[in-house]
Amino acid sequence: MADEEKSPAREVITDYAQAHFRYFRTADGTVYAQKLGHPVARPIRSQGTTGSHRQELMVGLFKDGRGVFNGTALKEALDLIEALALTEATQPVQIRVAPGFDGATWLDLGRNDGQSVRIHPTGWDITVPDPREVCWRRTQLTGELPLPVKDTDGKGIDILFRLTNFTNAETECLALAWLIGCLGPSVPVPAPFLTGPQGAGKSTAGRMLVRIIEGMSGDLRRAPKDEENLIAAVAAGWVTALDNLSHMTPDLSDAMCCIVTGAESVKRALFTDGDVFRVGYRRPLLLTGIDVGVIRPDLAERLLPLRLERPSVRRTEAELWAEFGEALPVILGSLLDLTVQVRAAQAETPTDLRMADFAHLCAQFDAATSLRALPAYRASLDDLNDDVIEGDLLAQTVLLHAHTIEPGGEQRMTSTEWLHCLSRVYSGDELRPLPKGWPTTGKVLSDRLKRLQPTLAARGVLVDAGRTKTGRYLEMRRQSPPAPPEQATAF
Template sequence: MSEDEKTPAREIITDYAQAHFRYFRTADGTVYAQKNGHPVARPIRSQGTTGSHRQELMVGLFKDGIGVFNGTAMKEALDLIEALALTEEVQPVHIRVAPGFDGATWLDLGRADGQSVRIHPTGWDIRTPDPQEVCWRRTQLTGELPLPVKDTGGKGIDLLMRLCNFATAETECLAIAWLIGCLAPSVPVPAPFLTGPQGAGKSTGGRMLVRIIEGMTGDLRRAPKDEENLITAVAAGWVTALDNLSHMTPELSDAMCCIVTGAENVKRALFTDGDVFRIGYRRPLLLTGIDVGVIRPDLAERLLPLRLERPRVRRTEAELWSDFAEVLPVILGSLLDLTVQVRAAEADIPTDLRMADFAHLCAQLDAATGLGALAAYRASLDDLNDDVIEGDLLAQTVLKHAAGIEPGTEQRMTSAEWLHALTGLYSGEECRPLPKGWPTTGKVLSDRLKRLQPTLAARGVLIDWGRTNASRYIEIARPAATPQPHEQAAAF
């Protein structure tokens, strides 16, 4: 055969690839390759040292006896495949959990055979998802989960609670609610903050909660030094767990708020002048630490404090994790059983809480089990409000001033007038020096009050902004006390 009659290597590779793989693109334009009949997809431009599509294509060509091709032919073939895939329909890829058809959700077990858990309204089962329904995206942070055990009778939850050192039953039910929330791809869940005295097993308890969702390779990590590295780590996995926090900068606090409720980051694509790529993320977050100092109000609404106590009997690490690995299939099975029950339960949606989806999940958990998760969640938010107020001298001063306002009345002043009044109230007759960070202008005061507005409202102090013909004003009011039901009955 003459050289002219030979099929070019790039065409051989392209024909083989299209026969053995399915190619599609996501909404951000990234092209993925998916082996026929297998739910795991890989970006075709991945240059990872292991598991890249380029490598699996080379291995397939070699094992099927087609040949070994040089890098130029492979690059030309992948360029053509990528261009063709950009005309295909858009399909999302998911890490660990994903929505499915007919109200079902999926949990990726991280197995090489692609077996996953399908959670549907009538139960759950283990199967390989249809690639048209679910495409899994795996990274080095995607660990393998064991096959869950069916019909556990709920004993897996009891086994988990025996291994953890949660201080109260209320803390236990909040931890269960968070785990159930992690299995729902569309439910934002607050970030558990495992706290307690030194030696309470906060890091160990955090690892256990994470490994129920991420497998035995899941672990805690130190908080990155900047927001960009944090977002990169968050986008590569499902549950992000930060260990031993002792201080929280405003930038880290804002980033955590975005992680919990969802946001998107846009960056310039490498080696381009104007192209960008998007990183969308909303992930379950877990924190551990003894004390992080002052908590900002917006983050406090997104936290779930879980207090631990020191264990009476210590165990070795090897013994503890050996026991945990042994009972993990039962724990996961019990969690899946409970998830099905909770999703089937009917409950009203609490409309007065910031994390309404999680509050509704707590109400459903109560309806299914009677644990009292919603009341425990409300109590935890009250405790966090106290923490915010105790760490903010401005909030304390506003509450002190509001104590002198008659219930059912309000006071209106400009921001500059409020600054003068609150500064004088804090300094007092002895004219004590103002603390670092005290507002220096009316605009700064107004911005600080906007952050504190939900916290102060929980303590019966309402703040509002308005405008007259002359100027803008800030209004601080105390609503009239509403009579209790027994008081209303006594009035008739």
């Protein structure tokens, strides 16, 4: 062929790419490439170690006899493809779990052949999803799951709890409800906090719970030192598990609240002055530790304490993980069976709990199994309220002062007046100095009381803010005790 009849290299690459791949963009403008008929999508600009689109394009061109092309030709072709894709309709990409059509949800098994689990109202199946329904995004944190076993008759649940050291059946119910919640892409779930004495197997139990969802490569991690690294780790996987927490800063506490219920991070895009990079995230979170010190009220409402006890018989790590790895297909199959049963159950949504979606899931769990996950969840929140009060001297002082108010009565003052009042209550007759961290102004006191509102309300003390013509005020009311049930009269 004469030189003038040869197609430029960038045209050869572009024609090949459009014949073998589908290109689309997400809502944030990132362009992805998806091999035709395959559910896994890769960002075309990625240079990740999980395999970039540039690499699969080069391999495809070479294996199909189109030749080996230099970097300039590849860059020019990808620039054109990216520009063309920006005019296409948007489609989301998902990590590990995804919503599907007709009320179904999907679980990515992380396999090269694209096989995934479709969980639908009548059961679950293993199949390759239609790329128009689900686009999977893979990262280094996306481990491979085994093909789950069908018709296990709950055997896998029994194996799982034989390998862990949860204290009682109520704790096991909450762990199961959390795992079911992890299989739902739109259900925010509280963060399990695995706690117990030293040697209770908290880290081992945490790894097992994570690996049921993330595969045997899933593991626990130390908490990052800054929020940016934490968000990067959260955005790259589905379940984020932080091990051996011994202290929780206010910034880390706030970040965990955002991870559980969802938030968006915006930062400047690299090599630009005016563009930004958006990362939206809401992920299941798991924590382990003996004691994290003071728990802030907003995080307490998003935690799920799971207590473990020391085992009477010790086993080697090799023996334990060999048994777990062998049983994982059965455990996953049993979990999927239970998920279908729970989702099919009808139950009312509790309206008094912060994590209403998870409370509804617990109610469905109870309806499907005749167990008591919802009462156990309420009891766990009550225990966390006690922990918040024990770690907060201001909360203790407010409750002490509330006892001077008649049941059903109220007291109204400005925030500054409340500061002086509560400071006198704390100091008492001994005139002891105020502790470090005590509010220094009425504004600081008002902000602290707003955080404590749910905790105080659980103890029958309601704190509200209001305004009159003369200024703002804080009102404290002590709820009346519930009336005793009427006794039936015998005739």
